[in-house]
Amino acid sequence: MNKKVISLLLASLLVLTIFVGLVSTAGVGGQQMPSHSTSLAEGSGLSRTSNDSAPLNELTQDGSYKSTGIATSVSHASASGMQAPRGSKAQHDLISFVNCPFFVRCRCQSNDPTYYANKPAQLHRWNPLSSQWEKMRDGTTNTDGYVEFRSLKESKSGIYSYVITCRGDYSTPFKTLIIYPVIFVHGWLGSSTELFYPWTDMTQALDNAGFVKGTHYFVFNYNSKDDPRAAADNLQSFIKERKAFFHDRYQYDDCKFTIVCHSEGALVTRWYMEREGGAENVAQWIGIAPANHGAAYHELMPDVVLSILDPVIGKQAFKQRGTDSDIVKGLDDPKFGAKGLAHNVTYRVIVGNNINNARGFGSDIFPGGLSAVIFPNGKTWARLPGCTSPGQGCYYRTLRGDGLVANVQSWIDCADFRSYTGFDHVGLNHNRTVINYVLRCIENPNMRGQKVGLDTFLYPNDPDALYK
Secondary structure (H helix, E strand, O other): OOHHHHHHHHHHHHHHHHHHHHHHHHOOOOOOOOOOOOOEOOOOOOOEEEEEEEEEEEEOOOOOEEEEEEEEEEEEEEOOOEOOOOOOOOOOOEEEEOOOOEEEEEEEOOOOOOOOOOOEEEEEEEEOOOOEEEEEEEEEOOOOOEEEEEEEOOOOOEEEEEEEEEOOEEOOOEEEEEEOOEEEEOOOOOOOOOOOOOOHHHHHHHHHOOOOEOOOEEEEOOOOOOOHHHHHHHHHHHHHHHHHHHHHHHOOOOOOEEEEEEOOHHHHHHHHHHOOOHHHHEEEEEEEOOOOOOOOHHHHOOHHHHHHHHHHHOHHHHHOOOOOOHHHHHHHOHHHOOOOOOOOOEEEEEEEEOOOOOOOOOOOOOOOOHHHHHOHHHOEEEEOOOOOOHHHOOEEEEOOEOOOOEHHHHOOOOOEEEEEEOOOOOHHHHOHHHHHHHHHHHHOOOOOOOOOOHHHHOOOOOOOOOOO
């Protein structure tokens, strides 16, 4: 028995021991999905109020504002009827969806109750290209000074700024965030009742930015023991239900989503998009530590260990996450039915690496000194692209990986590619820089990305990537 097989067997047995210990420690329930106090108002008639005593302003030629001393109370409501909780750190006055109707309601007030009553009013939107406010709608205030502008739509995602004018006075500007609703899809053992739930910090950041769970974002769970293709079928049903929800509540039919996935979630979501026709429902795909071409350690684990762990991990499903599995070939190789990346979807890949060869790398996956044993030299198992015979030295260990998935297995052509040094497979989801970048992508899915070639991860750029 050669040294490689012996080392793999010993590492596998160690993983088994640690895994059983973690499961017994976690208990049956595991880590629970985070809860939050955000409330959702029924219907579109309820509004969120801000700037209760904000002064109306006179717009100057340079785009700044000069207070006129006249107060206004501005309410902003979307078709979602979103209300922010007390203490919310919302960055935007209103969150709505691409091509989904929303409305704005404003009350203009002065010491003279009749000053703004039954008067013409206008809604203006800031055009950054012309650096001017441009009129969108005309309206008329009622006897109490209220004016509403309904059936407003924006055809692209982004942050939009508006003001309302009445009798030559400008309200305080307010912002609207137009997004695609977000669906989070976890990876192996990452559901809300399993060990590695990845979305605690990510969803908290969305909550703090004024997003509402169940309206602006959703969390999809599946059984990690299932074949990823079965999970893709369940995702298809899940998205159909969300689209019906938007149609029934908001009359929103042109609904697309941003998908944010982790690890094995890449196989689940891409199978849905690229093999089941789901790409028509997706505007943007963001993979964090994605196993786009599988993970080498899934096929290097000795069969005897997999048989022992079968009741917990599902042996056959575990093998489907390997680099040479049916599902990976079905996404990569036209001979197995692969249809290629979806043309109308923006793909983004976020990975971690250990090119600085830091000690203790992988401690977010296995704490303490265990990471040094399981990930010797801080390296990740990888498989050379196109290599079909293990006897030719297909497998190698590289610093260009997150401990579980090598960067070369995450890379896909033409995707926006971001690599963060020092963060492992689990730590990426909790890194503030990564979270902020994901939020930026959610706000602007058309944001230009940076692309890298496959040679970035192969010899001579990666000296370990040799046929050995």
